[in-house]
Amino acid sequence: MFVKSFCIQRCRIDRWETGSRLHNEDIRAIDWIREYSKERSRLRHLAAGSPGWVRQMRLAADSSQVWCILVLTGIAVGSIAAGIDVASDWLGDLKQGVCGNVAHGGKFYLARPFCCWGAPYAECADWRSWSVILGASSSFSRFTVDYFFFLAISLVCASCASVLVIQYSPEAKQSGIPEIKTLLGGFIMHRFLGVRTLVIKSLGLCLAVASGMWLGKEGPLVHVACCCANVLMRFSPGINENEARKRATLSAAAASGISVAFGAPIGGVLFSLEQLSHYFPDKTMWASFVCATVAAVTLQALDPFRTGKLVLYQVTYHSGWHMFELVPFVLIGILGGFWGVAFIVLNMRFHRTRASTTYIFRNRPVAEVAAVALLTAVVSFPISFLRAQSSELVEMLFAECRDIHNDHLGLCKAGVANTGVIFLLLFSAGIGLALAAITFGLEIPAGILLPSMAVGALYGRAIGLVVEAWQRQQPHLLFFGSCEPDQPCVTPGTYAVVGAAAALAGTTRMTVSIVVIMFELTGALTYVLPIMVAVMVAKWVADAFGKQGIYETWISFRNYPFLDQRMDEGVGGDLLVRRIMTPYSALACIPSTGETAGSLRRLLVNSNVRGFPVIISHVKPTLLGYISRNHLEWSLGRDIQDDTPCFVQEQPTEDTIGLDLKPWVDETPITLSPHVPFHLVRDLFDRLGVRHVLFTEQGTLAGLLTKKDLCHLLDSAET
């Protein structure tokens, strides 16, 4: 049985059973159960017929392959992330100036922090802005020159990134998370994880981040990590040829992307578990953890920022929080929920507009990216908060004022109730929302996590400043009773962290991973409770407007087939399966006798389904099994003549003439009663990972339901 199913499996390349409602013909579902069987029989073959210790050695060598792949992936991801950090920082700083005397080719290869290492920000003589280099004299001409270079370099970076992606690897565009979610959910997407995608996405990401557009590198880094693992997997046939093992390895690798993006290995593992992975057993968790940690340690060893910190915006606070602060924290949570909803709605509206024929940039994706980049640069340059790169902005917003030595953003100006700063923070948050909504989804590598964090940090810090000013003005209010007199009581930086967490929760609807990522960023249990409260409130508020986060929304928008595990209640409550299955009368079935090779060939031509139930006869449709299109095509090889009788024999006897299809028929398809409730079928697809279910009533075929039908049904029910 096993050997047979193994052999058959090798030649079987199933595609979708019913292609009728299909938009993405390239996407195929995998059958987890068959893949696991394949792996089991492969292991048995590997171990068979050898003495004990040889078998042990072989099995050990085989299972060590996946660890080698993961460790190498971790090292590769850590190194790539360090490279992207260094390159995008240098390119980004180039927008404002150059290190050293550029005419004599000074240390132009240094980014601003290294050029001015140790010196105060304003007094760094080595760093020259473009206006200084070109010798602009008046303050107006200085402003113009700097503005021009800022715009020009932003534009060039963004356009290059877009051209790279569109020309060489369209799969490398956008964040890649919706695609990875679909892929890990058990579907096959071609060319999505190749070498070319890896290279283009990495290069494009440097340029995109440097362009200063409202995008992050977190999502794309997850994609890069999966590409690394996928490329390395090609050296191990045992993994590469098994779609289920491939997915387990990719789940593990995905964690390393988030690990290096946020310096949060555990956060990465939980992100993979909570957001990405369909099936995540213990073993995958450990693999994931190993990969994430190796990546983080590699990044720390390379230390691209030369700060000893894993990521730029890692912080430590000097004081705790007070109970009364829970009130602003809840407010921040509510705003985070609204941000998430507003962002998703605006983003979707923009992308629906893009699809219309009157859209000006229709079929001009590079021009579109350039226009958005130009708009971003035009708006950002005059506003100090927006001129900085997102990661630098977030770092500043998270920090306590006493830790900020180079306050070039003007965040910590003296004086109580600095309404100017508060207004500017809120204004920047608004601009950020608008820009993020039009940027996410363009033809450029672009993530949404860092922009969300930046917006959250902006409005969070604004609220923090308001509370701080209020407390300083009226320290004797009962509300502020727990503050010590004449001591700073409110730390606006913590509000920024809480705001960032709340905004992330609103956008992605994750919970644990966000709290853990923030916990690893701040390194103290102290702030876990406020972050948790804000995340929970943000999720509640956002969920009240619709359960789907940005990634699920994009999965629906793109029409990817995907079974969302979180859509647990509601849909199809009272539905009985017999209402939604394709009924027997509409199915193309093969009777066990009476067919010829010719009639079967005609059947293949006339129907586009991916497989056929086999029944005793049309008069008595008792289910005998299921034969896939490919098996049928295979069995009807060229040298079989059209008039050869084909049959499925119950008891093989040697004297029958014709073609016995029995060896190609799967005789144990999963069957259910058509009277079972809908959720049971859903559980079967979701938890067992089957690709199709046949329905029988006392042995008689009643209908068929495929995973993709179910996905589309759920999708249409939701939207």
Added chain:
Amino acid sequence: MFVKSFCIQRCRIDRWETGSRLHNEDIRAIDWIREYSKERSRLRHLAAGSPGWVRQMRLAADSSQVWCILVLTGIAVGSIAAGIDVASDWLGDLKQGVCGNVAHGGKFYLARPFCCWGAPYAECADWRSWSVILGASSSFSRFTVDYFFFLAISLVCASCASVLVIQYSPEAKQSGIPEIKTLLGGFIMHRFLGVRTLVIKSLGLCLAVASGMWLGKEGPLVHVACCCANVLMRFSPGINENEARKRATLSAAAASGISVAFGAPIGGVLFSLEQLSHYFPDKTMWASFVCATVAAVTLQALDPFRTGKLVLYQVTYHSGWHMFELVPFVLIGILGGFWGVAFIVLNMRFHRTRASTTYIFRNRPVAEVAAVALLTAVVSFPISFLRAQSSELVEMLFAECRDIHNDHLGLCKAGVANTGVIFLLLFSAGIGLALAAITFGLEIPAGILLPSMAVGALYGRAIGLVVEAWQRQQPHLLFFGSCEPDQPCVTPGTYAVVGAAAALAGTTRMTVSIVVIMFELTGALTYVLPIMVAVMVAKWVADAFGKQGIYETWISFRNYPFLDQRMDEGVGGDLLVRRIMTPYSALACIPSTGETAGSLRRLLVNSNVRGFPVIISHVKPTLLGYISRNHLEWSLGRDIQDDTPCFVQEQPTEDTIGLDLKPWVDETPITLSPHVPFHLVRDLFDRLGVRHVLFTEQGTLAGLLTKKDLCHLLDSAET
């Protein structure tokens, strides 16, 4: 369909289908699928027939119940843990002396650290040992008096704990983790999570920890946390009456036990995910995280040790590790694996001896505990490392020498190559192994995590001291090339941490949770890599001798039914289901016609199975459905006479006389082909959580397999 299944469910109290191979008649399996249906229909009933906002409010109120329960559980667990910490510390210190002038009733209620707050350990005048209080003069009599009190108080504490447990709540004995694993795997155990168990386990735990025996409070705290949640759940009928929701809530609560035991909320969540829980969706993870964090924050707010640290043995290191140290770390990992195997083998051997009739303490559990406590005390008193409480010992072993201000254990004596200390550490580790092996499983609340950590820390520190001494003696060896000259290079405390992690991995076979717990204890990413390497090596070494950790071993030993998800490969590879199912010929089936109430009553009396397949007739055994024993008993109520014909009607007509069993028959049982491979059935039981599977061939009943049969089959295949 739903309403019916809901109503039927309410009266149905299924027990095991086949009781034949059963040792624990009290343990019943739950049917996850039915429980989820129940919950779905409950929610629909709750929301039905109200206007939109009333429905929303009702649903919100309903779903907030679980959060209230979890937050309250967190607060309760944090408070109980603080209470246990304070009480057991005070009681434990009582073995060595009393604070203040006991005759005048001084501050006797203070444990030693509070009595001597701020003063060096040796110079604390307020703390009086028993010999000082009783005025012993000679050094011999001082030793004797102190020894006597040490023995006596140990003995009293241990005996009291044992008497408490045996007299008032036998469920409170031991660690409780194997039982919780079984319970969360989908089985019902009575009285295991009641108020009485909660109180007795908490009190017993204080006494047991204070007795100085080789046991920890981590496992029992998980049990306590589950008891808290279970007691609080009784106030919410919606959760209390649904076994699946109950399990989700308990999974979440379990995390808080580990959270307060190690001060590691994320570690707790991952422990629950990796070790305990059968089914752990996203929602449970977030619930678990909330509960664990609330518990940790409560404990931190109560601050029982007045150190500001969450647990006693939280540490921070001043320096990193060097590449060459990976060699000793791997050695530590190997030893950790061996420790795990040795502990499990010794523990099992001891408990098999206990079952023999010639065992001296047979049926005298209190005497047995007292004897072990006495033995522990006799051995421990002369050895400074063992005299300390486990948590204090671990704290000392983890610390860097420069951070230890009160070195009363003599761990940091000056001088290179202190062979005495090294020998004593290794000797203590050996004693620890022996004592832990006979202590775990006695009739007393006792966990194994802290003893494992202590043994690991002991031998880890010993290896650290060896490496340190070697490096100091021969600093110019190439091996030590990465050390800076004249600087301390090796930190023995880190070896203790790595050793503790390795020993934990050897005992429990967990991976991620251990690393995360250690990460949260040391708070630095720096040491994650060595810990990871040691844990991985320990797991590999231990797994080479047998895949089962201590908890799984106990589950087998106790004959609890449990489907171990980790036993993925190997067992039953080539097996076809038809070889292991109960075949049709051996099943008691009910035909659709021809039975009378009397014949069915006889059937109920003559068979002990928990349900019956319903077939058309014995001649044509086409499966119609399945009726459980309870439903059958219910339908054959008293007022039905023995000669009433009973039947299962296909098409209900009103003019038939007799009892139609159809309303009680489950017409959509899960069926499979008897030719499916074994692992598919296993996946079905494991992932869908069904309780029994019927096998049909073209509609004809072929056999039946229950979850418990499968558990026992797997169990016997492994041992």
